[in-house]
Amino acid sequence: MTTTAPALSPAAGGNLPLRPADLAHLDTLHRRLLWLSCWTIHHANHLRNKGEGEVKVGGHQASSASMAAILAALYFHVLRPEDRVSVKPHAGPVFHAIQYMMGAQTRDRLMAFRGYGGVQSYPSRTKDVDDVDFSTGSVGLGASITIFASLVQDYLQCHGRKAPLGRMVALIGDAELDEGNIYEALQEGWKHDLRNVWWVIDYNRQSLDGVVREGLFGQIEASFATFGWRVVRLKYGALQRAAFAEPGGEKLRDWIDACPNALYSALTFQGGAAWRKRLLDDLGDQEPVSALIGRRSDTELAAMMENLGGHCLASLCEAFDAATGPQPTVFLAYTIKGWGTPLAGHKDNHAGLMTPAQFAQFQQAMAVPVGAEWEPFAGVPDEAGLREFLSRVPFFAKGQRRFTAPALPVPPLVSIADPVISTQAGFGKILDEVARSGGPLADRVITTSPDVTVSTNLGGWVNRRGLFARTAEGDTFRDERIPSAQKWAFSPEGQHIELGIAEMNLMTMLGAAGLSQGLFGERLIPIGTLYDPFVARGLDALIHACYQDARFLLVGTPSGVTLAPEGGAHQSIGTPLIGMALDGLAAFEPAFVDELSIIMDWSFQHLQRHGGQDPDPRTWLADAAGGSVYLRLSTRPVEQPLRRHDPQFAHGVIDGAYWVREPGPNAEVVIAYQGAVAPEAIAAAAQVAQGRRDVGVLAVTSADRLHAGWTAARRAAGRVSQADRLLGRLPPHCLIVTVIDGHSATLAWLGAVQGHRTVPLGVERFGQTGTIAELYRHFGIDTAAIVSAVNLNSPGRPLAVVRG
Structure with a gap:
C-alpha cells in the first residue's frame, strides 16, 4: 500500500509531538549539517595542501545536500539508541558533521577528510572513530545488510535476548536501486516475515551521469509493495501543500506531477525567474493559478517549488512519526540534488564542487562568519536553546553504542576416526x-x-x-x-x-x-x-x-x-x-x-x-x-594418515605448512601441495625417491597465512617466518614443484622465499567433465605429471613415469 505523507498534525507514534520551537531547532541543525558537510569537502579540495601533482579529493557536496534534512530529522528527532543506521555512502560528510556536533568526532579528523588519518570517504566501522553502525561504500550493500541485521535481531530475541527491538534503518540513493542485490535481499526478507526495517530513499532523480528515467517512482513503489512493505511517498513539502490549498493550487499540483525530472532539475538550477516564466507559459492565463504565482516573489516562488518532502522537516517528522508498528517501511523522499547550494539541480553536480566564488556566496547565505567555519554553532542565533535541545535528543542519550560480549569457551578438539x-x-x-x-x-x-x-x-x-x-x-x-x-x-x-x-x-x-x-x-x-x-x-x-x-x-x-x-x-x-x-x-x-x-x-x-x-x-x-x-x-x-598428536604438527597446520616428509641436507626436490591433490603429491614423491633422490614433501594447509607471514617478516626487516623456517634448510640447487587443484599462482611464490627454482602445477582453464583421474591427467596435476615436472626440471637420471 502506498500512502502520501499526512498533512501537519500532532505527531503519531513513539515520539513526542514536535513543538514549534523544536522544529526551529531542527531547521537550524539542518543548516548546520549542510554547512559543515559542504565546508569539510570544500576545505579538503580547495584549502588543504594536497601535495604536488595530487588529484581532486572529491566528496560529493550535492549528494550530501540532498540528505541533510533527512538525517537531521532522523538523528535529532526520530531515532532511539537501539536503532541501527546504514548511511548512504555519499552522505558520509553529513553523518560525520552530526557526530562532530555531538562531540563524537574531532575537528582534526574532519580537517583531514579523505586524507591520511582523517574521516573516511564513506562511513566505516573500522576506520572511523565515530559511531558508525554499518560500513557503506559499495552501493546497495548498505541497504541490504539492514534486512539481515533485522533477521539477526529476531534470532537473538527468540534465543533469549531481552533488549528492546530496534529499527534497522537504511538511507540510500535512488540510483542504488539499480543494484540486483537489493531485490535478492527484499525477496529473502519477505520469506522470513521481515519486520522493523526502514529504508529512506533519497529520490533526487539524478545519478552519476544524468537524470533517472521518468516514472521510476512507480516501479519502486510497486516492487516494495509486492514484498509486503508499507510505502510512504514524501513528495510535497509544507509550502507546496499550503499552495495547493489556495485557489488554482490543484492546477499547480498537476503541473508538478507531470513535469519531467530533467526539466524540474534544470528549472531548479536556473532559479525563480525561470520557474515563473515556465509556469506561466505552460499554465497560460488562468486567473487563480496565475494569481497564486503572482503573489510570490522570485525567491519565494523558487522556495515553494523546491520545497519537496525530503527537504521539509515538518513533513519528514510527521511521516516518520506516523510509521508505527513493525511492518517494513520505505519512504520515497523526493529531494533535489545539491539543495541549498549553487549546484542544486545541475545534471553534472554529482561529483561537482562549488568554486571558491560560489562557496563564498554560499557562506554568506549560510551566515557563517569568516574564521568561524569549523565552529559547530557558528551563526546560531539561540545557541543556548539549541544546546538544551540537543541534550534531550534520545538517540545520543547513552553515548556510543558499541557493545562487547565475553568469549565463549571452545570445546575439546573433535577427533574423526574414519580411515577414508x-x-x-x-x-x-x-x-x-x-x-x-x-x-x-x-x-x-x-x-x-x-x-x-x-x-x-x-x-x-x-x-x-x-x-x-x-x-x-x-x-x-x-x-x-x-x-x-x-x-x-x-x-x-x-x-x-x-x-x-x-x-x-x-x-x-x-x-x-x-x-x-x-x-x-x-x-x-x-x-x-x-x-x-x-x-x-x-x-x-x-x-x-x-x-x-x-x-x-x-x-x-x-x-x-x-x-x-x-x-x-x-x-x-x-x-x-x-x-x-x-x-x-x-x-x-x-x-x-x-x-x-x-x-x-x-x-x-x-x-x-x-x-x-x-x-x-x-x-x-x-x-x-x-x-x-x-x-x-x-x-x-x-x-587418512595415522593420528598425529605432535604440537609442532598442530602449529604447522595453523601457521600454513608442515613437512609430511622432511628433506635431507642434500635435498634435490621438494613437492609442495595444497588440498585434495595430496595423494598424487605423496605418490609422486615416493616414485621420485625410488631413484635415490633426496625428496621432501611439504603439506601447505594455508597458502594465505604462509604467504602473509612471509611478507610480514620481510617488512619487519629480517625476521624469520614459517616459510623461512621450512625452506631455509634446503640447498640452493633444490627444485620445488608445487601442485594444487586451483590456480597455480597460489603456490608459485614459494620459490621466492629462498630463491629456489620452482615449477608450479595447477588449473588455469575452465574445467571438463570426467572422472577425477581423467581431469587430473588433463590438467597435469596427477602423479605422472608431478614426476614429469621433476624429470624435466632437475639434473640427473630421469625416472620412469608410472601412470595409474
Whole structure:
C-alpha cells in the first residue's frame, strides 16, 4: 500500500509531538549539517595542501545536500539508541558533521577528510572513530545488510535476548536501486516475515551521469509493495501543500506531477525567474493559478517549488512519526540534488564542487562568519536553546553504542576416526559432534546456507539443532510418516537459517550475524556454507563483510576440478587466490580431517579475538586481532594418515605448512601441495625417491597465512617466518614443484622465499567433465605429471613415469 505523507498534525507514534520551537531547532541543525558537510569537502579540495601533482579529493557536496534534512530529522528527532543506521555512502560528510556536533568526532579528523588519518570517504566501522553502525561504500550493500541485521535481531530475541527491538534503518540513493542485490535481499526478507526495517530513499532523480528515467517512482513503489512493505511517498513539502490549498493550487499540483525530472532539475538550477516564466507559459492565463504565482516573489516562488518532502522537516517528522508498528517501511523522499547550494539541480553536480566564488556566496547565505567555519554553532542565533535541545535528543542519550560480549569457551578438539573420508564429510561430522556435545559455544553457533544445506554436509547439524523461524512450522513429510533422512521443522529455537539460492544474501547474512557482538551485545558464531565456485558470486558482499570486521566461518565446498563430473560450471579455479587476497579472512585448504579438526578448533577461537595488531613472533601474523575464516573443502574421499598428536604438527597446520616428509641436507626436490591433490603429491614423491633422490614433501594447509607471514617478516626487516623456517634448510640447487587443484599462482611464490627454482602445477582453464583421474591427467596435476615436472626440471637420471 502506498500512502502520501499526512498533512501537519500532532505527531503519531513513539515520539513526542514536535513543538514549534523544536522544529526551529531542527531547521537550524539542518543548516548546520549542510554547512559543515559542504565546508569539510570544500576545505579538503580547495584549502588543504594536497601535495604536488595530487588529484581532486572529491566528496560529493550535492549528494550530501540532498540528505541533510533527512538525517537531521532522523538523528535529532526520530531515532532511539537501539536503532541501527546504514548511511548512504555519499552522505558520509553529513553523518560525520552530526557526530562532530555531538562531540563524537574531532575537528582534526574532519580537517583531514579523505586524507591520511582523517574521516573516511564513506562511513566505516573500522576506520572511523565515530559511531558508525554499518560500513557503506559499495552501493546497495548498505541497504541490504539492514534486512539481515533485522533477521539477526529476531534470532537473538527468540534465543533469549531481552533488549528492546530496534529499527534497522537504511538511507540510500535512488540510483542504488539499480543494484540486483537489493531485490535478492527484499525477496529473502519477505520469506522470513521481515519486520522493523526502514529504508529512506533519497529520490533526487539524478545519478552519476544524468537524470533517472521518468516514472521510476512507480516501479519502486510497486516492487516494495509486492514484498509486503508499507510505502510512504514524501513528495510535497509544507509550502507546496499550503499552495495547493489556495485557489488554482490543484492546477499547480498537476503541473508538478507531470513535469519531467530533467526539466524540474534544470528549472531548479536556473532559479525563480525561470520557474515563473515556465509556469506561466505552460499554465497560460488562468486567473487563480496565475494569481497564486503572482503573489510570490522570485525567491519565494523558487522556495515553494523546491520545497519537496525530503527537504521539509515538518513533513519528514510527521511521516516518520506516523510509521508505527513493525511492518517494513520505505519512504520515497523526493529531494533535489545539491539543495541549498549553487549546484542544486545541475545534471553534472554529482561529483561537482562549488568554486571558491560560489562557496563564498554560499557562506554568506549560510551566515557563517569568516574564521568561524569549523565552529559547530557558528551563526546560531539561540545557541543556548539549541544546546538544551540537543541534550534531550534520545538517540545520543547513552553515548556510543558499541557493545562487547565475553568469549565463549571452545570445546575439546573433535577427533574423526574414519580411515577414508573427504574434508567436506569431515566438516559435517565435526559440526555434528559439536551439536551433540552441546555447551555455550554450540548454543551460539548459527548456520546458514543458500539452498545447499544438505549437499554441503550441514544435515547432521540441522537434524540436531533445527531450523529457525519466528513461527513454528512442522516437517510435513515426517508428519505424513514419509521416510526422510532430514528433519525439516522450523521453530524459534532453531539454529539454522535457510536462505534462497543467492550467494550475495549468504555473504550479507554472514556480515550481519558476524557483527552481532558490536551491534547487539550478543556473541554469535556464524557458519555459512556454499559451493566453492560460487564464492565469486557473492564476492562483493564478502569483501564488504570483511571490511566491516564481521566474524564468521565461510565453508566453500565442494571445490576444484576434483568435483569432476559436474563440469566447468561447478569447478572452482581462482578461489584460493581470493582467499589469499582478502584482508580479514584467513583461508585454509586442508587435505586431511585431522588438519581440519585443528583448523576448526583454532577458528572458533580466532573469530572471538579482538586484541591488538602486534604480530605473533612465531608467525608474524596479527592473530591477536582475530578475524574471519574461509575453508576450501573437497568431496574427494582420501585415505587418512595415522593420528598425529605432535604440537609442532598442530602449529604447522595453523601457521600454513608442515613437512609430511622432511628433506635431507642434500635435498634435490621438494613437492609442495595444497588440498585434495595430496595423494598424487605423496605418490609422486615416493616414485621420485625410488631413484635415490633426496625428496621432501611439504603439506601447505594455508597458502594465505604462509604467504602473509612471509611478507610480514620481510617488512619487519629480517625476521624469520614459517616459510623461512621450512625452506631455509634446503640447498640452493633444490627444485620445488608445487601442485594444487586451483590456480597455480597460489603456490608459485614459494620459490621466492629462498630463491629456489620452482615449477608450479595447477588449473588455469575452465574445467571438463570426467572422472577425477581423467581431469587430473588433463590438467597435469596427477602423479605422472608431478614426476614429469621433476624429470624435466632437475639434473640427473630421469625416472620412469608410472601412470595409474
